[in-house]
Amino acid sequence: MTTARQDALELSPEILETAAECKAWPFEEARKIVKRYEAGAFPETVLFETGYGPSGLPHIGTFGEVARTSMVRHAFRILTEDKVKTKILCFSDDMDGLRKVPDNVPNKEMLRQHLGKPLTQVPDPFSNEYPSFGAANNARLRAFLDRFGFDYEFASSTEYYASGRFDATLLAMLERFDAVMEIMLPSLRAERAQTYSPFLPIHPRTGVVMQVALEERKLDAGTIVWRDPDSGELFETPVTGGHCKLQWKPDWAMRWAALKVDYEMSGKDLIDSVKLAAQICSALDGTPPEGFNYELFLDEKGQKISKSKGNGLTIDDWLAYAPTESLSLYMFQKPKTAKKLYFDVIPRTVDEYYTFLSAYGRQDWKNRMNNPVWHIHDGEPPRTELPVPFALLLNLVSASNAENTDVLWGFITRYAPGVTAQTHPELDRLTGYALRYFEDFVRPAKTFRAPDDVERAALRAISDSLATLPEDADGEAIQDAILDVARGIERYQDLQRKSPTGGPGVSGAFFQMLYQVLLGQERGPRFGSFAALYGVKETRALIEAALDGTLAG
Numbered sequence: 001m002t003t004a005r006q007d008a009l010e011l012s013p014e015i016l017e018t019a020a021e022c023k024a025w026p027f028e029e030a031r032k033i034v035k036r037y038e039a040g041a042f043p044e045t046v047l048f049e050t051g052y053g054p055s056g057l058p059h060i061g062t063f064g065e066v067a068r069t070s071m072v073r074h075a076f077r078i079l080t081e082d083k084v085k086t087k088i089l090c091f092s093d094d095m096d097g098l099r100k101v102p103d104n105v106p107n108k109e110m111l112r113q114h115l116g117k118p119l120t121q122v123p124d125p126f127s128n129e130y131p132s133f134g135a136a137n138n139a140r141l142r143a144f145l146d147r148f149g150f151d152y153e154f155a156s157s158t159e160y161y162a163s164g165r166f167d168a169t170l171l172a173m174l175e176r177f178d179a180v181m182e183i184m185l186p187s188l189r190a191e192r193a194q195t196y197s198p199f200l201p202i203h204p205r206t207g208v209v210m211q212v213a214l215e216e217r218k219l220d221a222g223t224i225v226w227r228d229p230d231s232g233e234l235f236e237t238p239v240t241g242g243h244c245k246l247q248w249k250p251d252w253a254m255r256w257a258a259l260k261v262d263y264e265m266s267g268k269d270l271i272d273s274v275k276l277a278a279q280i281c282s283a284l285d286g287t288p289p290e291g292f293n294y295e296l297f298l299d300e301k302g303q304k305i306s307k308s309k310g311n312g313l314t315i316d317d318w319l320a321y322a323p324t325e326s327l328s329l330y331m332f333q334k335p336k337t338a339k340k341l342y343f344d345v346i347p348r349t350v351d352e353y354y355t356f357l358s359a360y361g362r363q364d365w366k367n368r369m370n371n372p373v374w375h376i377h378d379g380e381p382p383r384t385e386l387p388v389p390f391a392l393l394l395n396l397v398s399a400s401n402a403e404n405t406d407v408l409w410g411f412i413t414r415y416a417p418g419v420t421a422q423t424h425p426e427l428d429r430l431t432g433y434a435l436r437y438f439e440d441f442v443r444p445a446k447t448f449r450a451p452d453d454v455e456r457a458a459l460r461a462i463s464d465s466l467a468t469l470p471e472d473a474d475g476e477a478i479q480d481a482i483l484d485v486a487r488g489i490e491r492y493q494d495l496q497r498k499s500p501t502g503g504p505g506v507s508g509a510f511f512q513m514l515y516q517v518l519l520g521q522e523r524g525p526r527f528g529s530f531a532a533l534y535g536v537k538e539t540r541a542l543i544e545a546a547l548d549g550t551l552a553g
Helices: 013-019 024-038 060-079 108-112 132-146 157-163 168-173 177-187 250-261 267-281 316-320 323-332 345-360 364-369 372-374 392-401 405-415 425-445 453-465 475-487 490-498 505-517 526-532 536-547
Strands: 045-052 086-094 153-158 197-199 214-218 224-225 234-238 245-247
Touching: 013 060, 013 234, 013 364, 024 060, 045 060, 045 250, 045 392, 045 536, 060 086, 060 132, 060 316, 060 323, 060 372, 086 132, 108 453, 132 153, 132 372, 153 157, 157 245, 157 405, 157 475, 168 245, 168 250, 177 267, 197 224, 224 475, 245 372, 250 267, 267 425, 316 323, 323 345, 323 372, 345 372, 345 425, 372 392, 392 405, 392 425, 392 526, 392 536, 405 425, 453 475, 453 505, 475 505, 475 526
Parallel strands: 045 086, 086 153
Antiparallel strands: 197 245, 214 224, 224 234
16 A cells, blocks of 8 residues: 655745646646635545446556546645645445456356355455455556556455444435435436335345345334345345445445545546435535546547447557656546547657656746646656657658667667767657557558659659758758758649648648658658658658659558
């Protein structure tokens, strides 16, 4: 378990003054918590919570929710001058019944014998290392969070129920059963409403979490009476001590009230559930937490990402091709806007991260605290400069057919003398990512096309123009030489006249042709920069290969 309290922050007057006006969304969210306690003193610890269903493995959404919550927590600490204790509680709903056998686990037949039981009473299907399926997945969750250095405290639903931590609030819910039912019943289908109860007793013989109607409630005894639907036998079960659990929406509300949760965010698909839980929390004399509903991720076709469909990126997918910080940036940007989450977004996000990082050192405090890297790195971004963007590295791999980082570094060092793997370890890390990304996604999709007669003439003209430049010509000189050729070709002059903004018409169409013919892809970064990195002589050789048909086909 990681510590629940971070080291003290170093807060300069500039940081405190700027934070008061900062419009970045973590600060806007943190102000909700500050306002929550305007009428009185803060509690001993302001509690941020995230929830986790341990019937499956941690996923990219888990990362996003904890990362975003951590950003809000950090902003809150700044606004309160780090005088208020805070804690992120990662709560595992491991007392839930196993409803179905997951597709991605071994020993499925064994698991089928335990359907309906709490996850912490189902044997570990992976090995004998853990006492239960829930414990095994909880361990994976903690390892997952620790891997990224999150500062949190872990909580098990089973442990909290069994220890009596929830007993007082469970008895309050039993007492206010009718009020809870009035909130829940309008949200249920008619058939389910007939047998619905917020309390789910654990069967004393089978250990199954029972979804049954109640025959009687005994407030003085703190028990419920229910009938086994198979045997017809009546049972009386305490609602305390882990003998019962709650349906998930009342459970969520009960947890908010019992633990006095101050902040919890959730996906847009849970908006209605949040409203119901907030009403139940209020019925229990609790105060619902602050928070917001973030948008869900979409696949490349614009469809909602589903774990069961497998139509989106996993966290390991992303981290195989890009650093963790780039994923944090993706989570930071526009959390209330639906975004596509598929492999094509990775290179752009990587370059955006390093662009923000490079800009940080030149910014004043206002712009620094609106810069995503300030929030990603808890106010202490590293100082890193990349002489070669990630997108350019990908194009370099594509053109050079490099199979290892040594080949790439040969080009990089010639392009930027003095830059080596030792002086720029971050760039060296990106060369490895670029090689993997190219091999898995760019190479299989490369489709070269042969140039037509007009394009062949243009390519020859470009090669001739490049021949007049020195081998160490910079990207601007190469870009200008190529544009001069484009402006002299009638086809692209027509496009320029049709373009509402002029220049982009000629450059967009012409440079797209270069990437299609020379690199077998639809787009790329600034071509002059690529040619400067690849080399004038090598670029001319690439053009000759396209003209003699070596590349096409």
